Amino acid sequence: MELKKFQIFFALVVLATCEKFPSQHDDRENVILRRIQFGNKTDNEIVRYKPPSHALSAIPQNRIFQGASGKLEITDNCEGQTFYLVSAYPRKDDCTETSPSKMQYESLPTYISCFDPILKQTLYSVGHVYGNGGLPRTGTGNFEQAMSLFQFQWKNMYNTPKQRTNLKAMLGPTNYARFFPDQQPYAYTCGHLFARGDVNTRVGQASTMFYLNVAPQQGILNAGNWKKIEDDVRVLVDPGNALLKVWTGTFGLLELPNDNGNMVKMYLGQGAIPVPKFFWKLVYDMVSTKGVVIIQFNNPHATPDEITRDRIQCQDMCDRVPWLTMTQAQRDNILHGYTYCCNVDEFKQIVGYPSNLPTIINY
Structure with a gap:
């Protein structure tokens, strides 16, 4: 459908x-x-x-x-x-x-964000990355709910105490403690799609602070390998070496086992704001016309067997991307975000979006 x-x-x-x-x-x-x-x-x-x-x-x-x-x-x-x-x-x-x-x-x-208003799910955001030119991250620290568009209390879904209460009810006390230990920042945070640090104006940075431009992301991943990916993209564009267009999105629905051994579909709300199984970033160099899709599992507790079974199937090509600085050992670190790379055609055939992409040459 x-x-x-x-x-x-x-x-x-x-x-x-x-x-x-x-x-x-x-x-x-x-x-x-x-x-x-x-x-x-x-x-x-x-x-x-x-x-x-x-x-x-x-x-x-x-x-x-x-x-x-x-x-x-x-x-x-x-x-x-x-x-x-x-x-x-x-x-x-x-x-x-x-x-x-x-x-x-x-x-x-x-x-631009492509958004499903029924599930309250952003499929992807797309824009040009200019690099912030050393501009400090300024503007409001709070996310806008856009209540004039949707009568929906987004911030309640990302409220950490309320979120932890819901997660404990969904998974049971044992598996809740396993996946979301209280002493570690494993609750779901607002994972930016079009990142605030990709914008070179203060007001432009502030315009990224909308719940429409985020998805639930494990906090340790947001500060881990995902941050390394974002930093590499900015380093690529900051010296003026490239003009980039970047699509950043989500795919799949994360499932976790509860204490009874049953798999639970993970939502922050009642059938709304699904927790994605994957975050992905399609980086397109408009000068060379080369591009790559970088994919990350949104589960720091995934097992190697789960990764082999559930991954978006493609030939990993991260080693062929010259500006990506993460080593193989870093990319394989599940706790910080298991990461791999797909060529654009393979990714598009499996995921189905975004459509009408330009002709992109693989690295």
Whole structure:
């Protein structure tokens, strides 16, 4: 059965004004209110901005944002309804007599998420990685729930005490203690898909802080081999050696045994927010047209037999990827995230998405 999907398009709107506003480096700035036109003069949204956080406006489905640079075109491959989430920030004008206007609009896409609203599952997020250029990770530390789109309490599902209570009820006390020991950070965290560190603007970083852009990931994996993968991607692009487009997604549903020996399908909510069996990252070098899919098991307690049985079957090609720094021993470390690489064609044949990929040469 085809999943019901739609696109979430994140864009930044630049407010160029010669009216006085506080420096974004000043922590004492006031809130700035501006009315921004979406579509026509009578169909407006109020944008609330307080640096260095971001403002969010949700444009109703199938609405086209008309900015100075034209319409925001959706060209990616997640079929279905479309929403736009827009962040806004001011940019000071020179305030000369020749200033064209007090306010301008520019569309600056950050990423697109392909999302199943029934299961509350993000299949993947895709965007260009520019590297953060040494920019510190700033912006809000809290994830946005996008309640204007979904009446769903995302943060309750990721709340660690509540999550542990649910996990203990699902697995029983013995296997809960085995898989999620209290003294270790094994509860499921918000695993970024399009990573905050891949963005080179402060507001762009903040726009990654949505529950729509995360999936449940074991904390030790997020800080383990997955972090090494993300770091390698940024090192590849930071010196200007590559222009990258990166798809990051999830696949499969993790099952764990309960105390009775029965396999339990893992969800953070009641039939919602499935815990993926795999995280994957498709890295495409747009200059050389080379690409690879890096796959990681989302279970630090998987056995070698389980990995052999359940893995996405392909010939591991990690050793052929020159910018991937993890050694074979590091990639085989299950506790930090068992990791291997597939060529794009093999991966796509098994997983089925994303579709309409460019022609990609394997390493």
